[in-house]
Amino acid sequence: MSQERNLARALTAHRLFWPVAVLVALLVLNVVFTDGFLTVQMRQGHLYGSLIDILRFGAPLILVALGMTLVIATGGIDLSVGSVVAIAGALACLRISDLTDQGSVTGVLAAVGVALAVALVLGAWNGVLVSVIGIQPIIATLILMVAGRGLAQLITDGQIITINSAPYKLIGGGYWLTLPFGILVVTALVALTGFLTRRLALGMFIESVGGNAEASRLSGIRSSGVLIVVYTFCGLCAGIAGLMISSNVSSADGNYAGLWIELDAILAVVIGGTSLLGGRFSIAGTVLGALIIQTLTTTIYSIGVTPETTLLFKALVVTLVCLLQSPSFRRKAFRRRARPAPPPPAPADGPSDASVSDVTAGEGREETVRNR
């Protein structure tokens, strides 16, 4: 009996338990309201269904949130991702619209290359502002958030650039091996990031910089280098997301592409259990968070929430998720059943990828709090 209870407690204490529970609850809600929500069929040589839609439209958000996770893990924040999304899409579409043959693969690759290079530069710019010049991240990236939107409008001349290019269409709207190409790109990038941060020392560097930048520097980590890498990576993720978003509709909209995506991305990171104070982070949690947000959006469309109440509905669900995520709220809400013993802070039985680094980061964070 106690074994079962222990198992249940271990399960609910896992930090990804509540996000998963909410995602499942949302899916169940959809199944109740929409017939055949879970069916995935083959249509025109690719998979087709609501679940595929969630992955397809969620792909850019997962990417942006992935970059955001690492930035937040360093104790920073990147508000400029929405603008980078718009700039990347605008640049790529502008270059492609100038091509004599819009279907030429080399031309499209060149356009994509230019857009991603600019995204990298913009990300590095943020990193330099934060690390070398020492501007607070929220201000440093606010500059590019505002100026970048203007830049995107300048590139598109305030108009919507429409293109007709099959190779470009593949990035965000096409399919490969019956799966949406975008989600394959995202899977690869998430796997790569997971490898770089969990198998190599980079993740620990990031967490220690987020925990206490000065202490990390004193212990031999080049904090500024780590920061620049992280912001550049975030810029790259936003750039790729921008290509996906513009490719999905074969047009670049400098005014609205990626508008407010930074807020959704931050939300996804927070839902995934990464603390805004920096320190430890969870990539799996972020992916879950982004999927929750996209599923929520799809749910709103499918079950017919009226546009006037959409924001309220979203707010309620997000509040619920955040409350469930908070250990102190859970302790208060479920006190009756739980024994007074405090839950173990570090998930020793957690995912294999987050054991040692989490502990060090946790300590580092406490130190920062005390310093303040």
Next chain:
Amino acid sequence: MSKRAPLLILAGALALTMTACGQTSSEPSTGAVTGGAAADKKIVMGFSQVGAESGWRTANTKSVQEAAEKAGIQLKFSDAQQKQQNQIKALRSFVQQRVDVIAFSPVVESGWDTVLKEAKNANIPVILTDRAVDSADTSLYKTFLGSDFVEEGKKAGQWLVEEYKDSKDPVTIVELQGTTGSAPANDRKAGFAEVIGADSKFKIAASQTGDFTRAKGKEVMDAFLKSTPKIDVLFAHNDDMGLGAIEAIEGAGKVPGKDIKIITIDAVKDGMQALADGKINYIVECSPLLGPQLMDLAGKVVKGEQVPARVVTEETTFTQEQAKEALPSRQY
């Protein structure tokens, strides 16, 4: 104290450059200003535009500029870049320069009373274009020239009623609304609902906002295609959402324009192209080309003639055949 000195200097310099900019931008034709309006009786119009956020708006600006030239009206053009404060500044500078008539498209609905009173006190008539203000005192402006969004919704509904007049089967409609709470979205929805509401065979199965953008239009339509098994008609509040939805429909293996009939509003170039290609069935025009009407009204207002308080832009509708004809000469 000494620490602040450079800051103050900087602020002063900034203020100077800003006034300099303001002067240059509001005086595109300096030569004529010294001559004065009285000398050759040329009407001087101050026009403050919202910005250049879309192809529609750019066409609107061009129409006003060209019509002014044609009508022999001297135009002082100012771009507010989506900011009300810029627009108020521009209106004040028009009042100071004693233009004969002021026309502007308000960035937002409210907060205009003070500056409009200044214009009224200076005896300068004001014409609103394209967008309205919510001032309780309607004597602050002479007339409002712009599209009737309710009428546009009605026209869309009327085509649908005509198209299905011989059919008795129920018609399932999905609607892509504009930005929630915006005047075009509210009015187009109301006009459309009023017309199709007369016949119970028309049913709006789902209605959701697509924020006037292609990306959202596609995303919402993709969800509609799954949640509503049989969709006969799509009504999108603008072309862009319709264009996004077309991609979703094609992705679902259906033929836009045939399996699902599509009605949109605006008639921008990409939309007209899709209409000519048979992917859209009907477009209700929301014309930005109100320049000639504006100049006509301005002439009357300056002479002191009575004008109606509300003037609707001359607009038309397009079927697929009409689109093919109109496309080559389309300005926007």
